[in-house]
Amino acid sequence: MALLEVKDLTCSYPNRSRVLDRITLAIQEGPFISILGPNGAGKSTLLKILGGILRPDEGTVEIEGIRIQWNRDVSFLLSYVPQSLHIPMEMRVIDFVLLGRPHALHLSGRVRALDVEKAFYALEQVGCGRLWKENVIELSGGEQQKILIAKALAQETKVLLIDEPVTHLDLRNQIEVLTLLRTLAKEKDRRVIAVMHDVNQAREFTDYAVFLRGGKICAAGASQEVISKETVQTVFGIKVEERMGIFVSN
């Protein structure tokens, strides 16, 4: 059974050419997968289709053998972490993480003990246990990203879809978040699919990489092999050089 199987996926927004053009992909291996490509390549669109958020024009998606259908509850199978969080109201961190537990509330409105424990455990896992009483809006970018992941962990799904997890973070937080994701994939038996920008980080942290360009798949394969000088040059249309295992512009 493939971890991810995508067949003939086509998607277009009104008044725009195709964002995704008949994508077919089957990924067997790699618990940590990155989707790479230039801006507007269709990365986030692909991620949203995988999460059942966007309806494709055509094509099918299967994750862990389960067909993803648009507008259905898929919270048992996958959790989706958006690029950034915007909650313009008072919400405690723990209440936010509890939303990852779909049936946390009794009919009486009280929170179930098991769900409280799991939510606190998820917060501990991302190293933010002490923040549980804080207001989500008052956290720093790195902390927000971590509690987003905590909510996804509390959901206890096998698959984690993450849209640009480190884009707005400083270097220390980037490393912390990516290490956390890798640990989850390697040790906690999760499957992480992340849209990423930095090819160097993708090569260092992820197991499998998919390159998109203009709505089509350019390359896909084990990160160490597929993230090469040639692929990066073709996909991004720039000249790069590899120095000490890191791509730098030429």
Added chain:
Amino acid sequence: MIEEFYRIERRKEWGAFLLALLCVGGAFLYLSVGVVPVGLRDTIRILLGFREGVDPSHLLAIEGIRLPRLLASLLVGAGLALSGTAYQSLFQNRLADPFVTGVSAGAVLGCTVAILLGFPSSFLGLGGITLFAFLGALGTSVLVFLLLGVLKRASSATILLIGISLNFFLSAVVSLLLFLHRNRIEAIVLWTMGSVASATREKVFFALPMFLLGAVGVFVSSRALDYLVLGEDIAQVHGIRVKRVRFHIIFFASLLTSVCVSLSGVVGFVGLVTPNMARILTGTRHRSLLVYSSLLGSLFFLGSDLLAKTLLSPSEIPVGVVTSLLGVPVFAGLVWRSSRRIY
């Protein structure tokens, strides 16, 4: 940590209980205070149905005038607060409320049209007026939502601008209608002032079932509201049928707004201030937030109307004036408190 979590949860439950007690206390105060003061003992006796030996003027004051007005105040306060909470979470913006978004003005337009079409203020006529108010409110909310959809981003400024323009536009239409039907002006002006002084038993009986329907409708969507606050994408992953739920919430929030407007006219700031106070007290988990909001809304409206009828006694100030006078400083305080990042 977990112990403290539960301690806070218990405290919130007691908080709701305390608010309910305050409402009951406020209700007794409301019944006894007025041009004809009635003692607490007589008030309780009348409420329990022991009429012997009670001053007939007291009986009239309480049963005929104050009780319907009390019920109307409680309903309108809770209704505005509930719909305000729902709009705020739906628009992901804590400035949204029926007054600011122009939904109340839409309801007033509906009332005006109904009165001009000749629906009387009798029991059946009220049905027509409320129905038109509902259509006006629903139409306006859908319009606000469509405009926000066209503009793509629901920032505070956008919502305020849309709301202000709609408010001006709809008020202008009402003024035009008033101008064209100068002979009927008095019946309509009442609705634009905001007052529960004219509440009668019939009006309250008529409004009650629709209020309950709207309140249940909003309470049923509390789980969906929890997720909608996080944005459409996350809501959808959790199986919330965003489009359907959104219409459901707009429908019932509009129903609540129109019930309130047909009972009391346009009363500002209740739906804006009380949900924000409730959010500070209990956070954004809608099961408890909606309870807190409705209790605070009732309390706020009750207090305002008590001031409205006693401050310049024997004459009365429209309650809308009092809620604005009280609401603006409270709101300014809220803005100041959370000016760091929330707006």
